[in-house]
Amino acid sequence: xxxxxLVLTGSPRKGGNCDLLAEEFIKEAERAGHRIDRFCAAGSxxxxxxxxxxxxxxxxxxxxxxxxxxxxxxxLNQADAVVFATPLYFYGMSAQxxxxxxxxxxxxxxxxxxxxxxKQSAMILCGAEEDDDAFEGAxxxxxxxxxxxxxxxxxILVATGLWEKxxxxxxxxxxxxxxxxxxxx
Ligand SMILES: Cc1cc2nc3c(=O)[nH]c(=O)nc-3n(C[C@H](O)[C@H](O)[C@H](O)COP(=O)(O)O)c2cc1C
Numbered sequence: 001x002x003x004x005x006l007v008l009t010g011s012p013r014k015g016g017n018c019d020l021l022a023e024e025f026i027k028e029a030e031r032a033g034h035r036i037d038r039f040c041a042a043g044s045x046x047x048x049x050x051x052x053x054x055x056x057x058x059x060x061x062x063x064x065x066x067x068x069x070x071x072x073x074x075x076l077n078q079a080d081a082v083v084f085a086t087p088l089y090f091y092g093m094s095a096q097x098x099x100x101x102x103x104x105x106x107x108x109x110x111x112x113x114x115x116x117x118x119k120q121s122a123m124i125l126c127g128a129e130e131d132d133d134a135f136e137g138a139x140x141x142x143x144x145x146x147x148x149x150x151x152x153x154x155x156i157l158v159a160t161g162l163w164e165k166x167x168x169x170x171x172x173x174x175x176x177x178x179x180x181x182x183x184x185x
Contacts, residue, residue: 003081004034006076006081006083007026007038007082008039008083008085009038009039009040009097010042010093010098017167017168021085021157021159025181027182028179037078039072041099041100042094044069047065052064055105055109062106063106072103083122084123085123085125086126088126088138093142104116120185121152122153124157124181125159127160127162128161129161132158132160135158155181157178
């Protein structure tokens, strides 16, 4: 049966490598009958978590900050699966996608967390370096996060050797890997 898959992209570079691989993933997932929601973290107007711990205390909203995150909360709740597509920035995820992830916090509070558990997820990482080891920090962060959330990992694509904008378009192996990843759902 078709699932609702939310694809979060983390690069500010429109049409860059993350976008290309995410789009390849999306085409294949749609072909398989899944419904895709897409959210681009860059330019989304999502501010960092304030750690004020006032989640759910104002207007029944998850967070006191009424910013670009509010439209994402219902999509996160409805999603059967979440895919994180990010460039490697200084051996971690991009600040843009990290900022969005930190704002998951209201969905992880005591009584709310059970409702947020049990999703599937995947990660698409792209970076310039050729060596898989360079991606360990970002992969480790993703793995610990989904373990904490009790989500099921459906695959991690580490697309190495991608520096220039659009390089992924000429990397058939990574495009194929993105399509393979979609088939895991
Ligand atoms: C601020 C910044 C930091 C980066 N840090 C790394 C890094 O630590 N390791 C790496 O392999 N590539 C690094 N890169 C290169 C990007 O990960 C690479 O160009 C990637 O393909 C960009 O994806 P995009 O086209 O979706 O933006 C960095 C790029 C930028 C702009």
